[in-house]
Amino acid sequence: MARTRIACARPVAPMLDKRFILDNTELVQTNCEHRGVKADVLRYVALETECRQLQQEIEELSRQANVVSKSIGKAKDDAERQQRKDEGRTLREQKDEKQSHLDRIAAEAGAIYRSMPNLTHPEAPIGDEAHSRELRQGEVEVRPLSFPVLDHVELAEQHDLIDFEGGARIAGNGFYFLKNEAVLLELALQQYAMELLVGEGFVPTITPDLARGEILQGIGFIPRGPETQIYSIENHDLNLVATAEITLGGLYSGQVIDQDQLPLKLCGISHCFRTEAGAAGRASRGLYRVHQFTKIEMFAFTLPEQSEDMHNYFCDLECRLFDGLGIPYRVIDTATGDLGGPAYRKFDLEAWMPGRGSSGEYGEVTSASNCTDYQARRLNIRYKVKGEKGTNFVHTLNGTAIAISRALIAIIENCQQADGTIVVPEALQKWVGKARIGSAAG
RNA sequence: GGAGAGGUGGCAGAGUGGUCGAAUGCGCCGGUUUGCUAAAUCGGUGACUGGGGAAACCUGGUCCGCAGGUUCGAAUCCUGUCCUCUCCGCCA
Incomplete structure (x- = not known):
C-alpha cells in the first residue's frame, strides 16, 4: 500500500506565545510573509514590551495598596485610620490610571496578536x-x-x-x-x-x-x-x-x-x-x-x-x-x-x-x-x-x-x-x- | 417562556466585609509504624503571570462561573450575564 508516512522529522513543538514572539521576532515576521498575512510584528513587540513595563509598575502599586489596606484594621484611632484610607485611595487611583493606559496598549497589541497565523511546518511548501x-x-x-x-x-x-x-x-x-x-x-x-x-x-x-x-x-x-x-x-x-x-x-x-x-x-x-x-x-x-x-x-x-x-x-x-x-x-x-x-x-x-x-x-x-x-x-x-x-x-x-x-x-x-x-x-x-x-x- | 435555589481548589463541602488562596473530608504525593492486603499516623499537595537564581528555591501580582460596580479593603454587598438544579407552562 502506498500509505507512506510523510515527513517524519520531528521539529520542536512551536509555541506562538508572547515570549516566543519577543524572542523570535524575525522568524515570526518571515512566517507572516510566507503566509501572506500583514501583521505588524515590530509594532507588536514594542507594545508588548511596554505592557510588561507597565504591568510591573501596576503590580508594585497594588502591592503598596494591599499593605496599606491590611494596616487599617490595626490602626489605633480614627484619625490614623482616615489617613490610611486616603493613602490607599491615592494608590489605587494611580494604579487605575496606569491600568487604563495599559488596557489601551494591550488592546492594540491583542489585535495584532490575534491576526498572526500559526507557525508553519518546515516541510510545507512556501508560496501561493x-x-x-x-x-x-x-x-x-x-x-x-x-x-x-x-x-x-x-x-x-x-x-x-x-x-x-x-x-x-x-x-x-x-x-x-x-x-x-x-x-x-x-x-x-x-x-x-x-x-x-x-x-x-x-x-x-x-x-x-x-x-x-x-x-x-x-x-x-x-x-x-x-x-x-x-x-x-x-x-x-x-x-x-x-x-x-x-x-x-x-x-x-x-x-x-x-x-x-x-x-x-x-x-x-x-x-x-x-x-x-x-x-x-x-x-x-x-x-x-x-x-x-x-x-x-x-x-x-x-x-x-x-x-x-x-x-x-x-x-x-x-x-x-x-x-x-x-x-x-x-x-x-x-x-x-x-x-x-x-x-x-x-x-x-x-x-x-x-x-x-x-x-x-x-x-x-x-x-x-x-x-x-x-x-x-x-x-x-x-x-x-x-x-x-x-x-x-x-x-x-x-x-x-x-x-x-x-x-x-x-x-x-x-x-x-x-x-x-x-x-x-x-x-x-x-x-x-x-x-x-x-x-x-x- | 414563568417562579425559585445555586455556581468556591481534582472531587465533596464550609465560609455574608479585613487576620481567606480559602476550614474540613476524600483523592493524590512523601515519611513513620504494623505489615499479606488493608488500616493507623505525620507532613505535603490549585492555576495563571512577573522579577531574582545555574538550580533547589526565594519573592510580587491576579484568580472563589464570567463581566462590571461600591469600598482603603470583596468569595462575602450591588448590577448584568452565562450555566446548573427544582417546580410550572409549552412541545418533538
Missing part, C-alpha cells in the same frame, strides 16, 4: 496556491470515460436526485433538496464513515449546529465581520457552525485533560453552514459550493509530540475512505500562502471529478490540519502530567472524514455508466439497498 505539492495519489487511477460525460447536476436531474430549484425557492440560491437515492447515499456515507472511525477508536458524536461567538473565535473563525463565512442568529450570541471542528474543539474549551487520556479522538456529524461571501464567480456549479451540507468530521486533542503522527493518521484515514469508495484522488500538501490562520500544516484530498471543467478536474473533498497549540491557546485547553507542576497546551487536529455534498459529486460523476445509470460503490450498497441508480434501459 500554485506551489502546493502533490504528495501521492489514491489506489484507483483516473480513467478516461469512453462516452459523453455528464456532470453531477445533469446526472442528478436525470435521476431526480437533487432539487436545486426547490432549495432556491425556500431558502435561496445555494440551498437544495436531496431526493431519492441521494438521501440514501448521504445516510450511507454517514454510516460508512462512522463505521470506520468508531472501529478506530473515535468517540462518535452528533454535535450542535449552533455555537457561541467565543467558541468560533477560539477555533479561528471570525463571526459577524463584513466578509464573514458565518451565518449569525439575530439577537443571540449564536452562529450556525461552518464545520463540526468548531463544536468538537469547543467541547473541551477551558478544560484541563489528564495526560493519560491523550490522544483523545472524536468524530462528529453536523450540518455545516457557509455564507460563501466573496466566492461568487469561482467554479461552483451544483453541489460544489453550497450554503449547507452535512459533514462527518474528525478531531483530536494530543500531546505536542503526538500531533504530527496524528496528522498523518488523519490523512491516511481520509485516503482509506476514498480508496474504499473507488474514487481517484490526489493528496496535496498545502502551500503556506493558502493556509488558514490556525493550521501549522494542511493536507487536502482532491477527488477526480469527471464532470468538472471541460474534461474533468480535481476538486477538494477533504482537508486535514494540524493546528498545534494555536486553537488550544485561544480556547484554553490544557493537559496535566501526573506528578508534574503546572499544565501545558494540548495540540488540536481536525480532518474531514466525509463532506457529503462533495463526496456526492465525486461518486455520482465517477460512477456514471455508458448506459446513463450510476453504480453505487460497493461499500455503500448495504445501506443504499441497491447496486445501481436508474435502469439500464437506455
